[in-house]
Amino acid sequence: MKASETSALIEVIKEQNKTIESLRKTIEEMGAESKILREQIEYLTKKLFGTKSEKMAALTGQIVLDEILNPELSQDLGLFNEAETGADVQEEPDLRQKATKKGYSREKALHNLPREEKLYTISDEDRVCSMDGDRLFPAGKKYLRTEIEYTPASMKLVEVYVETAECRTCRKEGR
Secondary structure (H helix, E strand, O other): OOHHHHHHHHHHHHHHHHHHHHHHHHHHHHHHHHHHHHHHHHHHHHHHHOOOOOOOOOOOOOOOOHHHHOHHHHHHHOOOOHHHHHOOOOOOOOOOOOOOOOOOOHHHHHOOOOEEEEEEOOOHHHOEOOOOOOEOEEEEEEEEEEEEEEEOOEEEEEEEEEEEEEOHHHHHHOO
């Protein structure tokens, strides 16, 4: 190899080393920036979605009641009388009823809608008496609920029933 080729290769290697060093520096800077951004995200997430408290740190120049910070001091100063300190706190039951519109009745509002009955029947596997294993026979139907079925531009009431069944043997025996 000629000396010029060797010196050219050495120059290329030096340039590559400089490039590698600058890339390493860039990676370190980006890593530090990424760490800072992650910490900011964590802090803001805690601030936004974390547990909240009404506790506040005492600010300089803010008047803080001594009895809050030192309960013994409030007793020494006689700020509360014995009736206030000795009384048991009892929660009063919430006696408010849910407010409804005056004169509003669901039955009145829905009386002119078409009605449809839906009956859920008992499957053949379940038509067996749990007491004596006899076959159960239909005995009527039991009301479950009323559903409002709304399709655009039409509405109807669906009264849902479930079939009831009885064992005739158990009925005769009074079970």
